[in-house]
Amino acid sequence: MRSLSTCKDEPGTVAERAGPDPLRGTPQRAAQYDTQRSRLTVPRPAHCRPLLAHTSALSEKHPPPWGDALRSSPLRPPGDPAWGWAVPGGLAAELCPCPPAGQAVDATNLRYVAAIILSEKQCQDRLQETNKSCNALLLMLGQKARTAEVELAKEKAVCGKDREGLALARRAAEEQLAECGRAREQQRQERQLAEDRLQKVQALCLQLDKDKFEADLRSLWRDSIIPRRLDSLSYGLYAPLGPELDAIRRGCDLLPGVMSSKVEELARSLRAGIERVARENSDLQRQKLEAEQGLRAGQEAREKAEKEAQAREAKLQAECARQTQLALEEKAALRRERDGAAKELQERKREAEQAKMQLAVSNSALDTCIKAKSQPLSVPRPVGPAPNPPPVIDAAGLEEFKRRILESQRPPAGSPAAPASG
Known part of the structure; x- marks a missing residue:
């Protein structure tokens, strides 16, 4: 002082x-x-x-x-x-x-110094307690933050897996829908082709009217010369041929029906052959369409596979870049934490050294004061x-x-x- x-x-x-x-x-x-x-x-x-x-x-x-x-x-x-x-x-x-007045002032100053030292010590104690509580709170907050980061990473991983599963299911549903659409289009084309072939066959094969055909044959038979010739033979010299002529007449009368039956059978076989050929043509056309659709589907699948491969490659590259960036950021954060910890350690060491020096100085000053006060004085002091x-x-x-x-x-x-x- x-x-x-x-x-x-x-x-x-x-x-x-x-x-x-x-x-x-x-x-x-x-x-x-x-x-x-x-x-x-x-x-x-x-x-x-x-x-x-x-x-x-x-x-x-x-x-x-x-x-x-x-x-x-x-x-x-x-x-x-x-x-x-x-x-x-x-x-x-x-x-x-x-004089006593000066001693009183010095005593007051000494009490002030003692009060200041005690107040400083109390402040230092409170500061240490506050630092301990702050450090504990920071440690607890850091642990909570790390726990939250771990939980967030887990939730992100689960959400990523769910999203990938939903994306796969969506792609599968889209593929099935596209396959159903292609099958529906193929069936529609086949039905349209069959209807076109049937219409062509029906247009080529006219309907056969059996009764009308038989009536036409009978009228043609009556108008022909054969019945009149047979009628004229019955009145001729060959009387013994009467029964045979009747049989011939009946056979000639039945001839239009037999001919109509034969013609109907021939038309039926002809219609069956035409239908068979039409079915074969339809089968060939369907096979051709299936081959074209298979080729188109193969090309689409190849293009889709190429696009998916490119998308996966881009995703992997982006993920690698993100992981690299995260690693660099984490490395920089760790470096900053290390530098901060080193600075804090140096500061603590410096504070500890200063505290030791202050303690040594205080002890030295106290020893000096004690030695100075313990020395005997030869000068008489006034009695107060x-x-x-x-x-x-x-x-x-x-x-x-x-x-x-x-x-x-x-x-x-x-x-x-x-x-x-x-």
Whole structure:
């Protein structure tokens, strides 16, 4: 702390009584040292004059390691190279026994410092607990996110399989529908062809009217010369031929019916032959159509197979590209996580080293203060009234003390800022 005493008499510096400052060496550091020296100027009371001879002995007995300790103190603003060294309270009391009012101010400042240290420790404890809870929450959220990603991947795989199955079923149904359409078209063409052939046969084969044909034959028979000739023979000289002539007449009368039967049988056989030839032609035409349809179906199947092969190849290429992209993204994410983990580890190591250094500095300063307070004093101290019990720390006074401490640690506006030593 910079406020060592409130005594007012003769000007003097703590640096003169404590020894040389190791910060002096460069013009910048010299300027900073002079600035700090002017800040650390405290009044030298009249009753402290006989102690000047004793000051050098105390300086030799109490070397100034607290200057380095206070440079790493938590109260020092970051990057402030102009932080000087200050004399601990015990040594300051030895060098300059102050009136009770100054001791009360110092005691108040010490209580403020203790309150600040306790508050800082509590804040650090709360920060550690908060960090632990945040880390646990982040770990839990990461586990939940990984579980959700795994479940999402499983659902995507199941949905992909279902979609592929539905696509296969749809293609099969479309193929069956196309096959049914082709079969229906083939049957329609065959029926149309059969009807055309039947109409042609019916047009070629006229209907035979048996009764009319027989009547025409009978009228032709009556109009012919044969019946009249047979009638004239019955009145001739050949009387014994009468019965044979009757038989011949009856045979001639039955001849039109026999001829019509023969003609009908001939027409029936002719019609059957024509129908057989028509059926054979229909069969040949159907076979031709089936061959053409088979050839067309083969060409369509080949084209479809080529298209499916191209589609599968494109799908495989897209899937390979996607998997490659995902692998690259995952690799980049892992690299970022590794870099972040390395940076965090370095930061934690740096914080641990700083904490160790601060702890070592605090221990050194505490040991120095204890040693300084434990040294016997040859200078008689004025006897004052009995100390009162420590009052309750005032919050407003504590804040004002913090503000003054921070303002006292700010570097001067004209001095150049030196780089902070790590």
